[in-house]
Amino acid sequence: MTDLAALSISAIREGLQSRQFSCAEVTTxxxxxxxxxxSLNCFIELSADSALRQAHEIDILIKAGKQGPxxxxxxGIKDVICTKGVKTTAGSxxxxxxxxxxxxxxxxxxxxxxxxSIGKLNMDEFAMGSSNENSAYGPVKNPWNPEYVPGGxxxxxxxxxxxxxCPSTLGxxxxxxxxxxxxxxGIVGLKPTYGRVSRxxxxxxxxxxxxxxxxAANVRDCALVTQAICGRDPNDATSVDQAVPDFExxxxxxxxGLRVGIPxxxxxxxxxxxxxxxxxxxxxVLERLGAIPVEVSLPHTxxxxxxxxxxxxxxxxxxxxxxxxxxxxxxASGQLDLKTxxxxxxxxxxxxxxxxxxxxxxxxxxxxxxxAFYLKAQKVRSLIAQDFxxxxxxxxxxxxxxxxxxxxxxxxxxxxxxxxxxxxxIFTIPVNxxxxxxxxxxxxxxxxxxxxGIQLIxxxxxxxxxxxxxxAYESETDWHTRKPALN
Amino acid sequence: MISEEEVLKLATLxxxxxxxSFVPVITGHVNSILQxxxxxxxxxxxxxxxxxxVHGANNVLREDRVICAGTNPEPLPLGDxxxxxxxxxxxxxxxxxxxxxxxxxxxxxxxxx
Numbered sequence: 012m013t014d015l016a017a018l019s020i021s022a023i024r025e026g027l028q029s030r031q032f033s034c035a036e037v038t039t040x041x042x043x044x045x046x047x048x049x050s051l052n053c054f055i056e057l058s059a060d061s062a063l064r065q066a067h068e069i070d071i072l073i074k075a076g077k078q079g080p081x082x083x084x085x086x087g088i089k090d091v092i093c094t095k096g097v098k099t100t101a102g103s104x105x106x107x108x109x110x111x112x113x114x115x116x117x118x119x120x121x122x123x124x125x126x127x128s129i130g131k132l133n134m135d136e137f138a139m140g141s142s143n144e145n146s147a148y149g150p151v152k153n154p155w156n157p158e159y160v161p162g163g164x165x166x167x168x169x170x171x172x173x174x175x176x177c178p179s180t181l182g183x184x185x186x187x188x189x190x191x192x193x194x195x196x197g198i199v200g201l202k203p204t205y206g207r208v209s210r211x212x213x214x215x216x217x218x219x220x221x222x223x224x225x226x227a228a229n230v231r232d233c234a235l236v237t238q239a240i241c242g243r244d245p246n247d248a249t250s251v252d253q254a255v256p257d258f259e260x261x262x263x264x265x266x267x268g269l270r271v272g273i274p275x276x277x278x279x280x281x282x283x284x285x286x287x288x289x290x291x292x293x294x295x296v297l298e299r300l301g302a303i304p305v306e307v308s309l310p311h312t313x314x315x316x317x318x319x320x321x322x323x324x325x326x327x328x329x330x331x332x333x334x335x336x337x338x339x340x341x342x343a344s345g346q347l348d349l350k351t352x353x354x355x356x357x358x359x360x361x362x363x364x365x366x367x368x369x370x371x372x373x374x375x376x377x378x379x380x381x382x383a384f385y386l387k388a389q390k391v392r393s394l395i396a397q398d399f400x401x402x403x404x405x406x407x408x409x410x411x412x413x414x415x416x417x418x419x420x421x422x423x424x425x426x427x428x429x430x431x432x433x434x435x436x437i438f439t440i441p442v443n444x445x446x447x448x449x450x451x452x453x454x455x456x457x458x459x460x461x462x463x464g465i466q467l468i469x470x471x472x473x474x475x476x477x478x479x480x481x482x483a484y485e486s487e488t489d490w491h492t493r494k495p496a497l498n
Numbered sequence: 499m500i501s502e503e504e505v506l507k508l509a510t511l512x513x514x515x516x517x518x519s520f521v522p523v524i525t526g527h528v529n530s531i532l533q534x535x536x537x538x539x540x541x542x543x544x545x546x547x548x549x550x551x552v553h554g555a556n557n558v559l560r561e562d563r564v565i566c567a568g569t570n571p572e573p574l575p576l577g578d579x580x581x582x583x584x585x586x587x588x589x590x591x592x593x594x595x596x597x598x599x600x601x602x603x604x605x606x607x608x609x610x611x
Contacts, residue, residue, distance in 0.1 A: 219550065219552070346607075353513040374500065386548055387538050387539075389549055389550055390548045393547055429531065
């Protein structure tokens with residue numbers, strides 16, 4: 012019997028329109044699979060009742076002749092994105108009881124498109140982490156091997172798609188939190204250009220870097236969901252009024268003559284042999300399709316992690332000041348004076364990594380250190396952005412790079428050394444600092460048998476080229492068809 | 499380098515209470531991070547402008563208006579046609595998240611004797 016939960020979006024659309032199955036059946040299949048695979052810990056909360064109610068409503072619409080690219084498609088939402096009336100924790104104990112009074116714009120858009128949200132996905136607390144081990148609700152396990160991390164911070168979003176629970180999920184990416192877990196779980200994940208997607212209703216981590224994007228098991232599904240969430244939103248002043256092209260039209264276009272930049276700095280120390288070999292093979296595939304590999308230089312790459320771990324904690328320490336136990340979230344109990352109430356509520360509510368980043372952020376913003384750390388990092392951020400501008404100006408049309416320096420690691424392997432964990436984001440962070448679109452697509456398996464991905468980086472607003480190259484690569488390879496063996 | 503005392507002072511300013519047994523550990527972590535990011539010192543940025551934002555966004559200002567009023571913690575009927583539905587947060591839904599409230603008022607510790 013067909014596993015309805017593992018169908019692609021296109022297959023769901025076809026099945027619904029031809030009445031092979033109903034939206035209620037697809038939704039039930041997704042919910043059942045999520046229950047069956049509970050040990051992966053993908054979801055913080057499943058919304059079975061509301062999902063089924065919604066599915067029945069959609070079945071009525073379908074019977075009445077309504078159509079749409081995402082109509083009746085089950086999806087999951089990262090728990091940092093506000094859902095009206097549905098608990099939203101951001102993976103933190105401090106928001107264990109928070110019920111948003113409104114939907115994030117991306118959620119509203121997906122609901123309008125007729126998708127069915129089956130639940131809220133596990134994540135590193137406040138999106139701070141690269142392994143999902145920082146969740147207050149327990150780590151997510153990699154569907155390919157439960158001893159390994161699924162990546163982070165959108166680990167639940169990636170694992171749910173890789174496990175075939177639902178065809179697409181939403182995540183957020185501040186320093187690689189969509190692309191790295193997509194790579195670790197062997198699926199497709201796109202971080203759109205900064206400003207492409209509204210952040211309204213997304214609990215902020217580092218506002219100048221955060222962006223929402225879609226995970227999917229294949230490039231077309233990723234394009235369909237990305238299409239639905241893009242566009243200027245009057246409720247987010249950082250979203251940009253930029254025309255949104257039809258991404259599906261980019262799929263299947265030839266890539267002959269496209270110049271693919273290969274940054275020489277990404278092949279130096281620290282890049283694992285299996286990653287380097289997989290990347291070289293992927294470049295050969297693109298070359299066979301007529302793309303022209305060119306060497307480019309991004310000389311400030313090695314500084315990106317430093318810049319990020321000054322700017323992101325600085326923004327986080329400001330953003331997280333709002334969690335004070337007064338208006339929402341956890342409040343410490345007892346007769347306490349105001350300062351103690353703040354301190355106790357925050358310390359009981361925030362996990363260790365969040366506290367660490369608040370401290371680092373407060374330090375680099377404090378008078379006496381502001382110029383040396385924060386201002387310096389903002390200046391080097393300019394240099395990193397300029398590296399990309401130079402490469403894209405007249406040398407290449409897109410950049411291909413590893414998504415991560417190494418294949419997935421085991422749960423517990425890196426958690427005691429924050430700096431080692433941070434260095435895992437070396438190839439994804441520069442893209443956020445420059446505000447560019449970046450996509451990870453599966454390109455093979457590491458020596459440990461876990462998936463690895465390649466990253467495609469585009470000019471600002473040029474997601475089309477990423478979709479075009481990704482679909483060309485996908486049509487020549489079968490990595491996206493490999494699925495983990497789940498019991 | 500930052501000392502354990504400085505970490506504790508910083509924590510107080512950031513309204514955090516660090517568990518005593520964790521103070522040496524987190525001080526070590528913060529120090530290794532601060533030491534690592536000092537690699538930026540070797541870059542000459544004397545002629546570089548700081549970048550705070552990708553698109554150089556500007557503030558969007560609007561008049562601060564009360565669009566939701568009433569004494570009932572239940573959702574209230576609202577009718578300002580100029581305000582998009584999305585912006586109208588109802589006080590009942592907001593108050594449901596308040597850890598301690600009395601009617602429409604949030605209860606806080608005594609601030610002024």
